Amino acid sequence: MIQEELxxxxxxxxxxxxxxxxxxxxxxxxxxxxxxxxxxxxSGSLMMPCGWIPEMATAFAANxxxxxxIHAVFTSERLTQRWGPCAPRDKVAGLLDAQGYFCETALQPxxxxxxxxxxxxxxxxxxxxxx
Numbered sequence: 001m002i003q004e005e006l007x008x009x010x011x012x013x014x015x016x017x018x019x020x021x022x023x024x025x026x027x028x029x030x031x032x033x034x035x036x037x038x039x040x041x042x043s044g045s046l047m048m049p050c051g052w053i054p055e056m057a058t059a060f061a062a063n064x065x066x067x068x069x070i071h072a073v074f075t076s077e078r079l080t081q082r083w084g085p086c087a088p089r090d091k092v093a094g095l096l097d098a099q100g101y102f103c104e105t106a107l108q109p110x111x112x113x114x115x116x117x118x119x120x121x122x123x124x125x126x127x128x129x130x131x
Contacts, residue, residue: 019044020071023053025081033059036066045071049083049102076102 003014019032019041029052035041046056046068060066074095076082082101085092089100097103 017041021045021047022056022068022071023047023050025050025052026055028052029055029059043067043069045069047071047073047083049073049086051081051083074102075104075106077104 001010003012004010006014008014017035017040019035021028022032022044023029023046032041032044036044044066046053048070050073056068060068073083076084082099084101085095089096095102097108
């Protein structure tokens, strides 16, 4: 069990705090970095297509020991702050709305996400993800 791998007893319960949504806005970056700096959380995830990723790139360059991962983003639910793909739009058209941003929800008619197994197979083969 993971708690034993971390040095805790098998019956002990753990609370793992992870900072989500780095990159979506300046305030989330600032607050998240403070939480990591104070040791409240040990890891965080970056919403890659979002507008405040450059600020996080600067923070990571200054602190390469930060434990940051990627938060896969395929929707854009905010009406005043939209984001789209990192890939060329013509390669991921099934994920986009009429304005070229990610769809508001995964329930929109144009939304087409590849299966996790197809993404994993492409990653193992060192190929571009099939969209």
